[in-house]
Amino acid sequence: MTDERASDGATIHGSAPAARVMRVAPLDMRQPRFRTAVRGFDKTEVVAFLTEAADDYESALREIDRLRQDLTRSESLLVEHRERENTLRNTLVTAQKLSDEIKASAQNEAQLILREAQGRAELIVQKSQGRLEEVERSINELRLRRRDAEGTLETTIQALYRALEFVRDQDKNESVTSRTT
Numbered sequence: 001m002t003d004e005r006a007s008d009g010a011t012i013h014g015s016a017p018a019a020r021v022m023r024v025a026p027l028d029m030r031q032p033r034f035r036t037a038v039r040g041f042d043k044t045e046v047v048a049f050l051t052e053a054a055d056d057y058e059s060a061l062r063e064i065d066r067l068r069q070d071l072t073r074s075e076s077l078l079v080e081h082r083e084r085e086n087t088l089r090n091t092l093v094t095a096q097k098l099s100d101e102i103k104a105s106a107q108n109e110a111q112l113i114l115r116e117a118q119g120r121a122e123l124i125v126q127k128s129q130g131r132l133e134e135v136e137r138s139i140n141e142l143r144l145r146r147r148d149a150e151g152t153l154e155t156t157i158q159a160l161y162r163a164l165e166f167v168r169d170q171d172k173n174e175s176v177t178s179r180t181t
Helices: 003-007 026-028 043-101 102-181
Strands: none
Touching: 026 043, 043 102
């Protein structure tokens, strides 16, 4: 992982479009490449932390993909239901034209069919809209969770970077002090 990735706030935290390219992949966290230092963090703890973060990140990415697929399916169902509704309305208009040409009893039957079809069409649209709103709420919740996770990860990375800089400064100060004495 380069310092660019850790210090680029837009990469980790921000409002990028859903189709953006992730610069840090779970694999980058699972196989990190750090320079070694005499005094550094426990490599096992760093690798364990990055593995856990990668698992959480990968899980969030899978969930986002799943929700996107659910949203796509719901949208296609909504389009299909709207097409059915249009077809039903066209059929009912035709039925009304025919009912005007036939006996009064046929006219009553056509009106009954009309009410029944409109009720079903409204019910289908209501169910589809409810499901769409539910999926959108879930997506928004996941986005908030992802942003929180990204913020936490960014804060942790910055804290680790500052700690590393502090250790390096201490090492420099110790070597300057040891040379002067």
